[in-house]
Amino acid sequence: MLRKSTLLLAPLCAALLLAGCDGKEKETGPDVSPTASIPAIAAPEPAVTSVPLAANPLTDFARLDAARDGAISSAEYAQGAQTLFEMMDLKQNGNLDADQLRAGAAMLAEIDGLTPQVLLNVADADGDGKLTLSEWMAFNNARFSMIDRNGDGMVSRAEWDAPHPAPPQAP
Numbered sequence: 001m002l003r004k005s006t007l008l009l010a011p012l013c014a015a016l017l018l019a020g021c022d023g024k025e026k027e028t029g030p031d032v033s034p035t036a037s038i039p040a041i042a043a044p045e046p047a048v049t050s051v052p053l054a055a056n057p058l059t060d061f062a063r064l065d066a067a068r069d070g071a072i073s074s075a076e077y078a079q080g081a082q083t084l085f086e087m088m089d090l091k092q093n094g095n096l097d098a099d100q101l102r103a104g105a106a107m108l109a110e111i112d113g114l115t116p117q118v119l120l121n122v123a124d125a126d127g128d129g130k131l132t133l134s135e136w137m138a139f140n141n142a143r144f145s146m147i148d149r150n151g152d153g154m155v156s157r158a159e160w161d162a163p164h165p166a167p168p169q170a171p
Contacts, residue, residue, distance in 0.1 A: 056084060056107045056110050056111070057080035057081075057083045057084050057087075058077075058080050058081060058084050058110075058111055058140075059110045059111065061157060061160050063080070064076050064077060064079075064080045066079070070156070070157060071154040071155060071156050071157075072154065072155040072160070073153065073154055074141070074144055074148075074153055074154075077140065077144045077155065078137065078140065078141070078144075081136065081137060081140035082133070082137070084104075084107065085133055085136045085137075087104070087107075088100055088101070088103070088104035088107065090103060094132065094133060095130040095131065095132055096130060096131040096136065097129065097130040098116060098120065098129060098130070101116035101119060101120065101131070102116050104116075111143075112143075112164050112165075119131070119139070122139060123135050123136065123138065123139035125138070143164075146164060146165055147159055147160065147164055149162070
């Protein structure tokens with residue numbers, strides 16, 4: 001008897017379950033009913049005044065020597081260069097324009113007496129008046145090679161402390 005009632009109930013349950021399905025996909029997630037729209041207004045760009053006070057990562061041998069092995073690898077130097085780029089990118093748009101470079105002028109001066117204009121003249125490969133991370137890194141890779149006088153891919157403390165050549169001037 002139980003088996004017979006189970007066989008009769010199974011199609012009834014299936015029919016009830018399928019009754020709610022009308023074959024159309026249902027929206028899931030939040031209600032997307034139309035509401036009054038608010039016009040999108042871009043946030044104003046922050047004024048570029050100065051780079052926040054912090055130790056310049058490209059002037060501190062101990063900070064760059066992350067492995068604490070007494071030498072700076074090109075990878076360690078590149079990490080410091082990227083950190084400084086991010087510190088100076090006050091607009092957080094992935095570029096350093098003349099205003100941002102002027103705001104970071106004190107930090108740049110610590111790097112072999114660089115000025116914002118000299119840096120733009122030397123490193124702005126496409127001449128658009130701003131430095132991309134790629135242009136910045138190319139400049140700093142060349143600088144690392146100048147500091148690494150013996151060309152072993154590591155900057156020793158002696159190489160770091162030796163006078164560095166002035167940055168080249170662009171025509």
